[in-house]
Amino acid sequence: MPIWHKVATLEEIPALGSRVVVTGQGNIALFRTADGAVFALHDKCPHKGGPLSQGIVHGSKVTCPLHGWSIQLEDGQAVAPDKGCARVVPCKVENGEVLLEVV
Numbered sequence: 029m030p031i032w033h034k035v036a037t038l039e040e041i042p043a044l045g046s047r048v049v050v051t052g053q054g055n056i057a058l059f060r061t062a063d064g065a066v067f068a069l070h071d072k073c074p075h076k077g078g079p080l081s082q083g084i085v086h087g088s089k090v091t092c093p094l095h096g097w098s099i100q101l102e103d104g105q106a107v108a109p110d111k112g113c114a115r116v117v118p119c120k121v122e123n124g125e126v127l128l129e130v131v
Contacts, residue, residue, distance in 0.1 A: 057081035074112025
């Protein structure tokens with residue numbers, strides 16, 4: 029049974045923006061799309077480890093600020109022709125609170 033931990037409120041993540049949560053397993057980037065969906069990825073681009081949290085959110089992707097790789101927020105996969113994957117962290121929103129799954 030997963031354990032969920034509150035890390036932010038929905039309002040603390042700007043639309044088309046991000047927020048960083050510092051954890052014992054590294055930084056987690058929370059992203060919010062224009063339609064209000066929230067996603068969580070480890071804050072490292074699979075290309076050169078760039079801070080995805082500083083990238084530009086567009087649609088359901090984020091573009092890394094270092095070299096322009098686009099990463100899909102749902103599954104962390106790089107958009108072709110690039111290859112690689114940022115680690116996804118399960119998250120959900122309940123009653124305006126953003127929760128991450130703790131393992």
